[in-house]
Amino acid sequence: MTTSTDTELFATIRAQLYTAVVGDILDTLGRTHQFLPPEIRPLRPEMKLVGRAMPSVTSEVHGPQKKPFGFLTEALDQLEPGEVYITPRIVQPVALWGEILTATSQQRGAVGAVVDGYYRDTAQVLERDFPVFGWGTYAQDSSVRTVVSDYRVPVRVGGVLVTPGDLIIGDIDGVLVVPQEVEAEVIEAALAKASTENVVCKAIDAGMSATEAFATYGVL
Ligand SMILES: O=C([O-])CC(=O)C(=O)O
Numbered sequence: 001m002t003t004s005t006d007t008e009l010f011a012t013i014r015a016q017l018y019t020a021v022v023g024d025i026l027d028t029l030g031r032t033h034q035f036l037p038p039e040i041r042p043l044r045p046e047m048k049l050v051g052r053a054m055p056s057v058t059s060e061v062h063g064p065q066k067k068p069f070g071f072l073t074e075a076l077d078q079l080e081p082g083e084v085y086i087t088p089r090i091v092q093p094v095a096l097w098g099e100i101l102t103a104t105s106q107q108r109g110a111v112g113a114v115v116d117g118y119y120r121d122t123a124q125v126l127e128r129d130f131p132v133f134g135w136g137t138y139a140q141d142s143s144v145r146t147v148v149s150d151y152r153v154p155v156r157v158g159g160v161l162v163t164p165g166d167l168i169i170g171d172i173d174g175v176l177v178v179p180q181e182v183e184a185e186v187i188e189a190a191l192a193k194a195s196t197e198n199v200v201c202k203a204i205d206a207g208m209s210a211t212e213a214f215a216t217y218g219v220l
């Protein structure tokens with residue numbers, strides 16, 4: 001769930017931060033495995049994602065199920081404003097996201113989806129301008145191949161632990177997870193680093209060498 005503080009926080013992150021600088025700060029805190037797998041890309045390069053994780057557990061199945069899609073619709077229907085639907089990979093290549101999931105998410109005020117797999121209905125999702133991050137387009141249906149077995153529980157996506165409410169940041173360079181317990185510290189330090197990086201670039205644009213700039217400002 002988002003709070004008024006979240007609204008401000010998300011706006012600040014959107015305006016001033018990007019995954020590279022946030023990842024650098026996580027590294028300095030010893031949180032060195034917070035980026036999701038590099039195959040997870042934005043549907044459109046300029047798409048940015050900032051929100052709170054609503055993890056969903058997708059399990060692999062084979063053939064018709066007693067409850068088709070498992071708890072997929074229930075998981076979607078309880079999304080809160082500011083949340084990001086996020087789900088880990090399965091072995092079979094299937095679309096884990098599409099138009100109807102997008103429509104429901106938008107209706108609920110969710111701000112994006114991250115799937116460690118494919119998405120489909122791409123033309124329609126693009127039309128809806130909803131930030132979806134995944135491997136790419138592939139229309140093989142998830143029905144008869146997956147069920148959602150649980151949601152709003154911790155999951156691992158590409159080895160990264162995602163706990164409900166964790167901050168998810170995505171852009172053209174990928175997606176990372178900021179654990180809530182270090183969130184305030186990470187965002188404050190990332191804002192400082194981003195502003196120093198701007199100073200460094202201006203100095204280099206004005207003729208300073210990379211070596212001198214690194215010696216002077218200590219960031220790269
Ligand atoms: O069936 C699915 O999993 C995805 C889909 O087509 C939709 O959301 O419209």
Ligand SMILES: [Mg+2]
Pocket residue numbers: 098099100121
């Ligand atoms: Mg569809």
